[in-house]
Amino acid sequence: MSHPGGGRGDRLEQADHTWGSRVNYGSNDNQNSPLHLAAIKGNIEMCSLLLKFGAKRYVTNHINRTAAQMAAENGHFHCAAMINNFVPQEEVRYYTLPEFTGAEPKLPPELEGIFYRFIMMTNIHPVKVVFELPPVFLVNDNALKIVNVLQLMSKRQFYKKEECPSTVEMLSFKFHYLATILFELAKPNDDTSKKQTDPKDVFIQKISTVENYLQQFLYECIVKFCPKDTTLFRKMVSYMVQGMDSLPPLDIILLLVGNKRAQSVESTAEPSPTCAACDEINPSKKCPKCKAVQYCNRECLKIHSVMHKKKCKQIRKEIKDLKSSEETSALAKCLSKIGIK
Ligand SMILES: [Zn+2]
Ligand SMILES: [Zn+2]
Numbered sequence: 001m002s003h004p005g006g007g008r009g010d011r012l013e014q015a016d017h018t019w020g021s022r023v024n025y026g027s028n029d030n031q032n033s034p035l036h037l038a039a040i041k042g043n044i045e046m047c048s049l050l051l052k053f054g055a056k057r058y059v060t061n062h063i064n065r066t067a068a069q070m071a072a073e074n075g076h077f078h079c080a081a082m083i084n085n086f087v088p089q090e091e092v093r094y095y096t097l098p099e100f101t102g103a104e105p106k107l108p109p110e111l112e113g114i115f116y117r118f119i120m121m122t123n124i125h126p127v128k129v130v131f132e133l134p135p136v137f138l139v140n141d142n143a144l145k146i147v148n149v150l151q152l153m154s155k156r157q158f159y160k161k162e163e164c165p166s167t168v169e170m171l172s173f174k175f176h177y178l179a180t181i182l183f184e185l186a187k188p189n190d191d192t193s194k195k196q197t198d199p200k201d202v203f204i205q206k207i208s209t210v211e212n213y214l215q216q217f218l219y220e221c222i223v224k225f226c227p228k229d230t231t232l233f234r235k236m237v238s239y240m241v242q243g244m245d246s247l248p249p250l251d252i253i254l255l256l257v258g259n260k261r262a263q264s265v266e267s268t269a270e271p272s273p274t275c276a277a278c279d280e281i282n283p284s285k286k287c288p289k290c291k292a293v294q295y296c297n298r299e300c301l302k303i304h305s306v307m308h309k310k311k312c313k314q315i316r317k318e319i320k321d322l323k324s325s326e327e328t329s330a331l332a333k334c335l336s337k338i339g340i341k
Helices: 007-024 034-041 044-052 067-073 077-085 089-096 109-119 126-132 142-159 165-186 199-209 213-223 231-240 249-256 298-337
Strands: none
Touching: 034 044, 034 067, 034 077, 044 077, 067 077, 077 165, 089 109, 089 142, 109 142, 109 165, 126 165, 126 199, 126 213, 142 165, 165 199, 165 213, 165 231, 165 249, 199 213, 199 298, 213 231, 213 249, 231 249
């Protein structure tokens, strides 16, 4: 087996040698597996190594919690998301092998690494997916090949008998969802007046300017998810039809499949602030007007500005009202001190 990156490879071999077949066994009274212990500490690199060497994420400890649940309970949401989203690279490599029929592989072998990194992403907000989508996916007929592989992977999850059903359903939906976005980007541009625009820009522009475009797009994505007889699909539908309490499709996807999934677990830790446009954690910029909403950069601010306009005005008004009511009460206090009512 070849390990790119020298030193990293040595550590991989070492981990394999040390853990060996004991990788899934509880090593203490709490029946925590090595993956549990790494997850409790929030050690993403170690969790990733253990998973690569066969650690099973469905193994539970004495309180019936998986490693991802333990990570989330300890506030390591990113680590929990990584464990939930982990896919062995062999699953991708399988599609790069020549077909028995002699036809070319379903996935061009040179795309294996780049495709693998793409499907392992944990923040699946559509804006982030489009940002991270490698441009080579949109070259020639790569998009249709990748859409096909994603659809096959989506179906294949259900053949994993060992895996816990919620992970199977979540990964199956994730691949269907990524395929839906890529298919949308690969569609021929129906607006012939615009020549040769980048499909990523067209999609982002529609999201930020066409009202309800994104929610309608994601609603269709949920409805077209084929395995209807799943807990995940039933949950999604129930969230959509709860009347006043119903959630928009984007929130449903982020909550049940995306990075809000880990945060929904009982935890005393506060979730990190996220970008209003792409949901990436710990954004560095604030809306210059209301300072109440955060963004990664100017690009994210621009995408979200149209949607935020109304809300921004409302927030600024609320802050102003609050300040003036504070000032009035402070003034009243001063006046009452000197005997004026
Ligand atoms: Zn962002
Ligand atoms: Zn604002």
